[in-house]
Amino acid sequence: MAIRKKSTKSPPVLSHEFVLQNHADIVSCMAMVFLLGLMFEITAKASIIFVTLQYNVTLPATEEQATESAFLYYYGIKDLATVFFYMLVAIIIHAIIQEYVLDKINRRMHFSKTKHSKFNESGQLSAFYLFSCIWGTFILISENYISDPTILWRAYPHNLMTFQMKFFYISQLAYWFHAFPELYFQKTKKEDIPRQLVYIGLYLFHIAGAYLLKFSLWAVLFVLGRLLTLILSVLTVGFGLARAENQKLDFSTGNFNVLAVRIAVLASICITQAFMMWKFINFQLRRWREHSTFQAPTVKKKPIVTKGRSSRKGTENGVNGTVTSNGADSPRNRKEKSS
The missing domain is CATH 1.10.287 (Helix Hairpins)
Known part of the structure; x- marks a missing residue:
């Protein structure tokens, strides 16, 4: 007897289910297009705008400044292309964490649908916050913001940024922009979308504001x-x-x-x-x-016992209104025997 194989039908290409199941692979192919573009001279000038940081300025190094601080950056319209590329990278990292970490924990814990979505959201944010805290602490130490916090306002306006400072801003913007397509990829419920749009918008508003107004405060906010x-x-x-x-x-x-x-x-x-x-x-x-409410003890109702001759008479004659088979208890039978 032949073993019947299970039919695994793949959804049609570019359909709704196909995009949801394979969105990480699709985004990876898009990112590879920009990386492969760096290998050819014709496309290198366009690809480098997406992959590397733009608007760099080379200043002569002094004795007080480190050698790497001579390469500084400012912002411009081309940063939107860089944010887009690293938004794709954020989607790929999101899928890797989801598949190899969070999904395995969900299978073992057997969460409900509500707890499953909450756990995924908290897990992704926890990984991002931990990474940002470590990176932000490194920036605070390397830029001497901890030893001399007056640099935050004494050197204003901060027209030029170091590589790690600008890359930190680009990464933060890319992560929160990637949260918009993730609402579709993760099948977010309609009632949860307004709540997530609020805090995503707040993060983008403050990060973009600090970046455009040249306030170097966002690295401090995470720490x-x-x-x-x-x-x-x-x-x-x-x-x-x-x-x-x-x-x-x-x-x-x-x-x-x-x-x-x-x-x-x-x-x-x-x-x-x-x-x-x-x-x-x-x-x-x-x-x-x-x-x-869950810990409050539930009061059990005691059964009401009715005392009286009627209830006693009912139990003597039978159960639930039926006469017992024992006829010795009947007073009529006793009278017949005496005669």
């Missing part, structure tokens, strides 16, 4: 907590930049140190931190209520 973020922001934007000599809006030199911009930056940071704390407190309160 320090919410309270230290507010303190450092007020210290840098509220006091440090307010005492700077040049407080005129000048687009040519990249100087945005004016009162209106400082107020907008501080207001956005404070509102965002307050919103995050409000969401965190509400989450903890809801979790505490659910836990207390």
Whole structure:
């Protein structure tokens, strides 16, 4: 008898299910096109815009500065192409973490659908936050922001950035832009999409704002907590930049140190931190209520026992209204025997 094989029908090419199942391979092929373009002279000039950082400036190295600090960068419109390429890289890394780490844990833990999606989201963000914290700490140490925090406002405007500082910004923007197509790839529920769009938009707003306005604060935000973020922001934007000599809006030199911009930056940071704390407190309160409701003991109702002659008579005559088969208990039978 022949063994019947299971029919494994692959979905049609470029269909909805095909894209969802093979989106990592499709994105990998797109990234390989840009990398292969570097090998040919005709396409190298176009591919290098996507792969490498643009707008580099070579300055002569001094004795006080390290040799690598002579290669500095500023931003421009070509950075959007670089962000797009590393957005593809972020999608590939997202798929690798999902397949080789999170999916294996999900199979062992047997989570429900709701916990499954929450675990995937938390796992991806935890990996990204850990990587960003390590990288941000390295930038703080190498750029001497910890030993001399006055550099944050004393050297403003930060027109030029080191390679690792610019690459950090590009990576952060690429990661949060990759979160938009991941809503489609991960089959996110419609009721969860508005919540994710809110915090994705907030992250992009603050990272892009710090990048375009030349405030080197985002590396600090990942390392320090919410309270230290507010303190450092007020210290840098509220006091440090307010005492700077040049407080005129000048687009040519990249100087945005004016009162209106400082107020907008501080207001956005404070509102965002307050919103995050409000969401965190509400989450903890809801979790505490659910836990207390689950732990509350259920009161068992005692069966009501009716005392009286009617109930006793019913049990003597039979069960549930039926007469017992024993006729010795009947008073009528006793009277017949006496006669």
